[in-house]
Amino acid sequence: MNPQEILAKLPYSKPFLFVDELLQIDENGSTGTYTFDKDLDFYKGHFKDAPVTPGVILTETMAQIGLVCLGIYLSESANTEMKAHVMLTSTAMDFMKPVFPGEKVTVTAEKVYFRFKKLNCNVVMKNEAGETVCKGNISGMVTAKMHD
């Protein structure tokens, strides 16, 4: 499966799609980018008069590019009949630098393991200056159903 096919299979749409490009994907990991639209609604309140991308949104961005794209790739490569969904089950993140409206970030995910439908990845997000803005570990269950 190529990156375009995976992007087409993502179950998100605006304003909750946080993947613009999937630059690379293989059985060991994925790399993708996203530019935070300065008009995203949450910037109005996080924070009042001082917009900064919330940590949960950075986590979601890393989950979509790392866990979800990779989960779809891994399970659908193995079984083309199956429509894969990825349920987030745990995260552990460190945040180093703020991400402001309009910034472009690159997320790189490395598979730690994919066993018994559980995918565990180490993820790193960098800004355009190449500085690490956040990193951590994230995991989810790859299932055939949207709800379990």
Next chain:
Amino acid sequence: MEKEALISAIKEIVSPYTEDKTTLENISEETDFITDLKVNSANLVDIVLDIEEKFGIEIDNDSMAKMLNVKAAMEIIEAKLAENDRK
């Protein structure tokens, strides 16, 4: 391996994944990981991976599907250890 020692090893492995310390304290062969110990499916995978590492065995998909309570886990561990001995 002694039954008691095996239960005690499983108890130690499960400990980080359950909030229900009372049930864990009283763990027996009948204890169910999901309904009794309230472990979610993602943490059940981690328990199985920790069991593999602790006992030096490899658990296949069919065994994983059966691994829902302590008794099933004990039977699978014993069977896989016996397989390793034959090799």
